Amino acid sequence: MASFQSNPLLLFLLSLMAVVASASGSEFKLGEEKATRLHFYMHDILSGPNPTAIRVVQGPLNLTGFNFNFGDVFVMDDPLTKGPNSTSELIGRAQGFYVFASQDSADIALLLTTNLVFKEGKYNGSTLSILSRDAIFAPVRELPVVGGTGVFRLARGYALLKTFSFNTTSGDAVLELDVYVMHY
Ligand SMILES: *[C@@H]1O[C@H](CO)[C@@H](O)[C@H](O)[C@H]1NC(C)=O
Ligand SMILES: *[C@@H]1O[C@H](CO)[C@@H](O)[C@H](O)[C@H]1NC(C)=O
Ligand SMILES: *[C@@H]1O[C@H](CO)[C@@H](O)[C@H](O)[C@H]1NC(C)=O
Ligand SMILES: *[C@@H]1O[C@H](CO)[C@@H](O)[C@H](O)[C@H]1NC(C)=O
Numbered sequence: 001m002a003s004f005q006s007n008p009l010l011l012f013l014l015s016l017m018a019v020v021a022s023a024s025g026s027e028f029k030l031g032e033e034k035a036t037r038l039h040f041y042m043h044d045i046l047s048g049p050n051p052t053a054i055r056v057v058q059g060p061l062n063l064t065g066f067n068f069n070f071g072d073v074f075v076m077d078d079p080l081t082k083g084p085n086s087t088s089e090l091i092g093r094a095q096g097f098y099v100f101a102s103q104d105s106a107d108i109a110l111l112l113t114t115n116l117v118f119k120e121g122k123y124n125g126s127t128l129s130i131l132s133r134d135a136i137f138a139p140v141r142e143l144p145v146v147g148g149t150g151v152f153r154l155a156r157g158y159a160l161l162k163t164f165s166f167n168t169t170s171g172d173a174v175l176e177l178d179v180y181v182m183h184y
Pocket of ligand 1: 062063064065066067068069
């Protein structure tokens with residue numbers, strides 16, 4: 001019968017427990033929580049020679065009266081600008097993907113998963129992460145902001161998304177975002 005002391009697996013587990021038990025930590029106070037509001041436009045361009053979003057998977061189920069299919073997956077690297085015109089000042093990009101995740105043609109919704117990467121001013125290099133349902137034909141959609149980096153470390157908040165323009169033939173869209181975040 002193997003003795004307790006000579007069982008190598010048990011010895012390994014015991015030494016692991018000792019390491020975990022001795023792991024050191026220290027508590028600290030975060031700075032004051034701040035609230036920031038951001039307003040900008042996002043250009044999701046599917047057509048032409050320089051699309052900003054590309055379909056990487058085409059789903060099999062055509063959504064009635066619509067050029068998209070349940071299961072379509074698009075990868076996006078959309079410019080974010082100060083104003084609605086595509087020539088307006090670039091302030092960042094929305095990099096991520098969206099999936100047509102609703103089978104109901106009367107209530108088309110995306111799963112939109114994207115990082116907003118800011119490229120100018122005091123937010124340059126900081127990011128906000130959005131994980132949301134985007135019911136694209138609703139007049140206003142509320143998107144949860146689930147985190148951030150840099151200036152927006154520990155961010156939480158929401159973004160209100162409105163369609164500024166949408167070309168139903170090409171699928172090109174300009175979207176208006178109002179983002180409200182708490183961060184430190
Ligand atoms: C889906 O159906 C619409 C009309 O309902 C049609 O215009 C479109 O071409 C179809 N798309 C595909 C990929 O079959
Ligand atoms: C966008 O800006 C360009 C040049 O700055 C201008 O020619 C064009 O009319 C503007 N478009 C709109 C829709 O305002
Ligand atoms: C943003 O930061 C990058 C990297 O530090 C830098 O190269 C770039 O010039 C900055 N852009 C602006 C507009 O400040
Ligand atoms: C919508 O897209 C189609 C196809 O790319 C294009 O021919 C048409 O001019 C666009 N409409 C507007 C208002 O931009």
